[in-house]
Amino acid sequence: MTLTQNQSKTLVRGVGGVILFVLIVWTLAPLYWMLVTSLKNNTEIYSPDSNFWPINPTLDNYRTLFNExxxxxxxxxxxxxxxxxxxxxxxxxxxxxxxxxxxxxxxxxxxxxxxxxxxxxxxxxxxxxxxxxxxxxxxxxxxxxxxxxxxxxxxxxxxxxxxxxxxxxxxxxxxxxxxxxxxxxxxxxxxxxxxxxxxxxxxxxxxxxxxxxxxxxxxxxxxxxxxxxxxxxxxxxxxxxxxxxxxxxxxxxxxxxxxxxxxxxxxxxxxxxxxxxxxxx
Missing domain, CATH: 1.10.3720.10 (MetI-like)
Incomplete structure (x- = not known):
């Protein structure tokens, strides 16, 4: 099956978009995890069950960082x-x-x-x-x-x-x-x-x-x-x-x-x- 020129361009754009999305996620994932972890309390951080978002968000870590x-x-x-x-x-x-x-x-x-x-x-x-x-x-x-x-x-x-x-x-x-x-x-x-x-x-x-x-x-x-x-x-x-x-x-x-x-x-x-x-x- 031979692809037309427009289909080839669409395929290239689709593949490029998928690769770009993967790279963006790969780049932003560490930043997101740092943000989420910084908003968790110690119980959530050291819990064996990992959560992708804080259940009880807190700024205690930032207070500790600046004050102690x-x-x-x-x-x-x-x-x-x-x-x-x-x-x-x-x-x-x-x-x-x-x-x-x-x-x-x-x-x-x-x-x-x-x-x-x-x-x-x-x-x-x-x-x-x-x-x-x-x-x-x-x-x-x-x-x-x-x-x-x-x-x-x-x-x-x-x-x-x-x-x-x-x-x-x-x-x-x-x-x-x-x-x-x-x-x-x-x-x-x-x-x-x-x-x-x-x-x-x-x-x-x-x-x-x-x-x-x-x-x-x-x-x-x-x-x-x-x-x-x-x-x-x-x-x-x-x-x-x-x-x-x-x-x-x-x-x-x-x-x-x-x-x-x-x-x-x-x-x-x-x-x-x-x-x-x-x-x-």
């Missing part, structure tokens, strides 16, 4: 580290990408390739040397030390990503501005950066989510409770062999909100930046 744990400290630290890392990554990567794409100096191609190689280096091989460096300069157990550590993997990738966008901008625009008396920095901030807002949104989102969720460096470089971030603070809810699932699920659900908020705020720029990057790459 250090979650607000972890949240504040994560927000500071992610925000500062994102801001510095934008500044440093923009300056570095513009220098590598527009200026001519010895070793330019080597530095451009080194950025990619630096980003590809696994963090599991770097955290011990990095710990020695951070300790030697007196930044261990500090938010500043985490920021400098995170810049080591955000700046190389962000710089490499922005290089592709900067090269797509006609150099004649910059030459015209410099003829009118604009400096190199003026060209960068007045012409190049406004034309690459979608790319900057992608870079900012990448830096924020990576530094928000990072665990290895945070667990090695920070030990004091006052400077722990969310990924290293949530495991403190496990005492010996007792898992406080209610507060853990509540904290995990709340900690997932900032990246989602950042995404929805810059959604239009992110989609444009990702699609342009796919074409220009």
């Amino acid at each position: 744990t250090n979650f607000l400290i972890y949240f504040r630290n994560s927000l500071i580290v992610a925000a500062v890392t994102t801001l510095l990554s934008l500044i440093l990567s923009a300056l570095g990408a513009y220098a590598l794409t527009r200026l001519r100096f010895p070793g330019r191609k080597f530095f451009a390739r080194a950025l990619v190689y630096t980003y590809l280096m696994p963090s599991s091989l770097l955290f011990i040397p990095l710990l020695i460096i951070i300790r030697s300069v007196g930044l261990q157990n500090s938010l500043e030390g985490l920021v400098f550590a995170y810049l080591g993997f955000t700046v190389p990738f962000c710089t490499w990503l922005l290089m592709g966008y900067f090269m797509s901008i006609p150099i004649e625009l910059e030459e015209s501005a410099m003829i009118d008396g604009c400096s190199r920095l003026g060209v960068l901030f007045r012409i190049v950066l406004p034309l690459t807002v979608p790319a900057l949104a992608v870079v900012a989102f990448f830096s924020f989510t990576l530094s928000w969720n990072e665990f290895i460096y945070a667990s090695v470089l920070v030990a004091d409770t006052d400077v722990r971030t969310i990924p290293t603070g949530i495991p403190n809810f496990i005492v010996e062999d007792v898992f406080f699932w209610g507060p853990m699920m509540a904290s995990t659900l709340i900690s997932s909100l900032p990246p989602l908020i950042v995404y929805f705020l810059f959604q239009r720029f992110l989609i444009t930046g990702l699609t342009l990057g796919a074409v220009k790459g």
Whole structure:
């Protein structure tokens, strides 16, 4: 039996819709289970009979989280580290990408390739040397030390990503501005950066989510409770062999909100930046 063109399109759309639905359920199921568990009391959580919704919804887990744990400290630290890392990554990567794409100096191609190689280096091989460096300069157990550590993997990738966008901008625009008396920095901030807002949104989102969720460096470089971030603070809810699932699920659900908020705020720029990057790459 031969399918017509319209039947083939309908079949493809149906199969694609089923696959998309399965992927959506696969993605949202953990979030739904976290929400449901955070609204259950301990009796329902530890009951041998699992329920897909809370029988007696309660906010006790959230009260415990905010009043009896250090979650607000972890949240504040994560927000500071992610925000500062994102801001510095934008500044440093923009300056570095513009220098590598527009200026001519010895070793330019080597530095451009080194950025990619630096980003590809696994963090599991770097955290011990990095710990020695951070300790030697007196930044261990500090938010500043985490920021400098995170810049080591955000700046190389962000710089490499922005290089592709900067090269797509006609150099004649910059030459015209410099003829009118604009400096190199003026060209960068007045012409190049406004034309690459979608790319900057992608870079900012990448830096924020990576530094928000990072665990290895945070667990090695920070030990004091006052400077722990969310990924290293949530495991403190496990005492010996007792898992406080209610507060853990509540904290995990709340900690997932900032990246989602950042995404929805810059959604239009992110989609444009990702699609342009796919074409220009």
